[in-house]
Amino acid sequence: MAVSYKELGLVNTREMFAKAVKGGYAIPAFNFNTMEQMQAIVQAAVKQKSPVIMQVSKGARNYANGTILRYMAQGAVEYAKELGCANPQIVLHLDHGDSFELCKDCIDNGFSSVMIDGSALPYEDNIALTKKVVEYAHQHDVTVEAELGVLAGVEDEVQAEESHYTKPEEVIDFATRTGCDSLAISIGTSHGAYKFKPEQCTRDPKTGKLVPPPLAFDVLHAIEKKLPGFPIVLHGSSSVPQDEVDTINAHGGKLPDAVGIPEEQLREASKSAVCKINIDSDSRLAMTAAIRKYFDEHPEHFDPRQYLKPARENMQKMYEHKIV
Numbered sequence: 001m002a003v004s005y006k007e008l009g010l011v012n013t014r015e016m017f018a019k020a021v022k023g024g025y026a027i028p029a030f031n032f033n034t035m036e037q038m039q040a041i042v043q044a045a046v047k048q049k050s051p052v053i054m055q056v057s058k059g060a061r062n063y064a065n066g067t068i069l070r071y072m073a074q075g076a077v078e079y080a081k082e083l084g085c086a087n088p089q090i091v092l093h094l095d096h097g098d099s100f101e102l103c104k105d106c107i108d109n110g111f112s113s114v115m116i117d118g119s120a121l122p123y124e125d126n127i128a129l130t131k132k133v134v135e136y137a138h139q140h141d142v143t144v145e146a147e148l149g150v151l152a153g154v155e156d157e158v159q160a161e162e163s164h165y166t167k168p169e170e171v172i173d174f175a176t177r178t179g180c181d182s183l184a185i186s187i188g189t190s191h192g193a194y195k196f197k198p199e200q201c202t203r204d205p206k207t208g209k210l211v212p213p214p215l216a217f218d219v220l221h222a223i224e225k226k227l228p229g230f231p232i233v234l235h236g237s238s239s240v241p242q243d244e245v246d247t248i249n250a251h252g253g254k255l256p257d258a259v260g261i262p263e264e265q266l267r268e269a270s271k272s273a274v275c276k277i278n279i280d281s282d283s284r285l286a287m288t289a290a291i292r293k294y295f296d297e298h299p300e301h302f303d304p305r306q307y308l309k310p311a312r313e314n315m316q317k318m319y320e321h322k323i324v
């Protein structure tokens, strides 16, 4: 039976994006698959008095089950109230929807926002697919994120060898003809924990760490000029904190040369029309680092609560830091 997100106490992105664009900040969109991630996201958002976007990919939906996710989102809203937030601003968003049917299924099952990613399709096909999703979504007051340009990297089913920056000359035509509410663009961010190959980076002579190439702010500003005030989204924006990577590697992990987007660049981008920043890998790293460390230090423990609690705490710390 179909359920509207409004019955679950969720909100769409329209109002929060308008405020974010005006206020020169971005709202973090955290991917989640587990109860611990959900709890940590809600605790961080309530503590920082921030709206938050909780998003799931197709893979996460397959992992966690769509029905369970719907109730988890509803649980997130109720949990936020219990933690003292009178009017939680929580979005349940589909990340990288790849078909009209998947988007429709999510809209019919309590999602307040969906992404239709037709960025791998020819331009006209991307427009046609996005427009179809927008028409259905708007009948249900669900907001739609579309994508133009291709991000490199691997995340769940989404992968591409190399990135193609969004072409600023296409954005007006695309936004007008599709009616989408926000636009994910490609300016050099990338999916996953290995955003750049070592040969794309330079090395900091002091620390020996990899320094990634800078984001294409010129492309971002050109897009902003074409679409003033239009909500822009950055995918693949984890910073891949070096201390988490070091913890993982110090406790039996093997993540050589993992590299993300420096936070200064993301903060810079969020002052512009960028109003949603997607973060997934950082949560994975925070969880894995805490668990690896715990296992190493307490080989005699086997109750999942013992190691999931520090994992949850570590994720919450990371989420709070991102929201500020």
Ligand SMILES: [Zn+2]
Pocket (backbone or CB within 6 Å): 096, 155, 158, 191, 235, 236, 278
């Ligand atoms: Zn993405």
